Amino acid sequence: MNNFLDSLKQENMSLFTDFYELTMCASYFDNNNFEPATFDLFIRRLPENRSYFLFAGLEQSLQYLQTIHFSEEHLDYLKNQGFGADFLDYLAGFSFSGDVWAIPEGTVAFPNEPLIRITAPIIEAQLVETFLLNTVNLQTMMATKASRIVHAAKGKSIIEFGLRREHGIDAGMKVARSSYIAGCQGSSNVLAGLAYGIPVFGTMAHSFVMSYPKEIDAFRAFSKTFPNNSTLLIDTYNDIAGAEKAAAVAKELEAKGFRLGGVRLDSGDLTKTSKQVRKILDEQGLEYVKIFASGDLDEYQISQLLKDEARIDAFGVGTKMGTSADRPYLDVIYKLCETMNPEETFSPIMKLSKDKNTLPGRKQVFRSKSKDGFYQKDTIALTEEKIEGDPLLSKVMDRGKLSYKLPSLLEIRCSAQENIFKLPAPYKELTNAPTYPVELSLKLQDLIKTLKSQLTQNEILHKS
């Protein structure tokens, strides 16, 4: 087996994990630790300029948890890596048997809020860390970035065009999915169209224009094939000359009873050129021909173009959205927050490293709303507390079985739209947005204080 596609045929991604998950599990096994523990998956902090996250990736996380198992090929490989026979026997019968709580995809979330909470025998809960982080990082990062771009476009359409520079096959698929959740109108990725039912869009490339002896011949050839929905790329040689040729072809189409769909600009000063092109088109009575813009766009550029009153009807956004170029990762982490103690009850635990404390105990997030339904404040609390607001986490897996009706992609997209709508406007500013209030319940604060003093006493002052 020597290629990625073959390796994916196994449908289960058990070895798509950091090696240390397996060594830790081997040690838990070796030390007879099969007790349940709880882990939180959350994001430590907001990247610069981000003021919220749009959560995505739950469906794939749950699919992973339902299918993870170890094949003979896996076990042979692990044997060669030095794992013992007893542990491999255990892995041969492995399946995930835990409880999972999560917030729904398309929910607005903030730092330190548990997005997924897993309670399972510690070996199972540990082993699944890497895949869950990978999946939530990719989709939540991309949904968040796309949500900012959609917001910047103030109702004009955004099409996701980044397939050629997204990070491989899976990213190509998941960027299409998560940017659609965030409100993009569709994607250029045809496989995402087939796999997820996302609308697909496209225009033409410079190579098509260059393949004809004359630019206008390329325009004529393309609009012969698609007489009513062609978008002609007009900047291969010179955008103004290209616009005049597109207008000529549009008039030829009109004479045959057809209408040119649009023209696309992919370079240069888009504000200035779009105004010139609009004028050329309008002077010929082609007010219906749309102007489509692409080329290195992101939320900041789109916002500026609209401020400058560029005459652009829709945007194709590629690389900078599809790689989340200004911040291509989230500080997403997966931390133990409770273990079972010898008295067979759960003990809350926490990490104390410099600037990297975690929140102990089994937690819920409560979201308070204003009278008119806008988000006002979140409170992270222990599950046993009664706190004002709607609980965000609900049970999605019960003892290893899905206990949640997976929403359709359209339902997730609608939910995302509603979530973004309910987030008050200041938090959606592209830069210098205020910090949305996320509080810790008094009980949780007390627990942190107690544990901090215990840990300082036991682990730092008395060093061994």
Add this chain to the structure above:
Amino acid sequence: MNNFLDSLKQENMSLFTDFYELTMCASYFDNNNFEPATFDLFIRRLPENRSYFLFAGLEQSLQYLQTIHFSEEHLDYLKNQGFGADFLDYLAGFSFSGDVWAIPEGTVAFPNEPLIRITAPIIEAQLVETFLLNTVNLQTMMATKASRIVHAAKGKSIIEFGLRREHGIDAGMKVARSSYIAGCQGSSNVLAGLAYGIPVFGTMAHSFVMSYPKEIDAFRAFSKTFPNNSTLLIDTYNDIAGAEKAAAVAKELEAKGFRLGGVRLDSGDLTKTSKQVRKILDEQGLEYVKIFASGDLDEYQISQLLKDEARIDAFGVGTKMGTSADRPYLDVIYKLCETMNPEETFSPIMKLSKDKNTLPGRKQVFRSKSKDGFYQKDTIALTEEKIEGDPLLSKVMDRGKLSYKLPSLLEIRCSAQENIFKLPAPYKELTNAPTYPVELSLKLQDLIKTLKSQLTQNEILHKS
């Protein structure tokens, strides 16, 4: 079909493409254009701080070209997207039948140099654009980034640790592959170990430490399972106290005839802490215990740590390498450079947009070396020219069949090592490296001048 893994089972990635490739192909078909054409895949410019590229991704590109075809499910989907019956019949019999030239994986390359050159009927050559760009972008970007990090470490080991924040499954696999090509010692990704034979490494996570009532119990439990190759993570609560406990466990192991492998630092001031930890270990006669560092590392930080004489033996590098965080994409493009004219000979062609000209004609890259074998200068020339230096592109596919013995991953890795060695030192500086000289042959320069003036005359001055 509703998930990514299912969609990948088809083993061929024909729909993993931008929609416009298909609309352009439909129009070529509709206009009876089945003539051959040549496309170059190249990178337009170097990102800031990069001074070379390390090419990777050819094996997967060739695998794609050999397997692309359209299934009934694909054709049904395309029918629903409005493509005509004749074109769909053509796609039903589609396979790639072109010639492919490429530079070997692991070769150092520079802007505008063709990395892959395809001559095929224009529909075939056009259709494969998106996948090839996606694959070469990901792997070349990652091999280049990893090569800088390996260089910064001046011979100390780098392990690729980024799986949790790499962009999805395919990126997780390909980052492991391309960073191994670039000289990393291995990866944490177990599936990459199985799929590619890459050595896998791991230590332990904070959760393992936290799962025990006392940190030292966690150290004892782990080193019970792996008595001779444990690396203990010592910063869960306090790194100095952690080092003292690790030293105590190391002495306990010694008493049983074992040796602790190492300790890992994952936060804080790594220079200062590593010196303190080294002292604690050495004072107990534990000079053999290695110090491993991780946590937000990249080439700049590693270079600084080594300048500051941090006592670190090996580095785990994750997110910033695995996402190429300072520049998560390359300006990789795929441009038409010749078409067949009505006289059945090839005509060179070029694009003329502002600042985005392309190089016309079928080209080869010649690399000149100094007497002692160091790279001196590259020349991009037309294939029919005789130029000093070694030609970099060779034929890898002949009329759709592989005509090239794919090197093993280890061979590619050795070749990369040799390439980086032969690149003179100044070009490997992490910042402010000089520009490696890449010249255009006089014949190519003349051709550009002629075409530029023709295009200006035909497409811009005489506008339609």
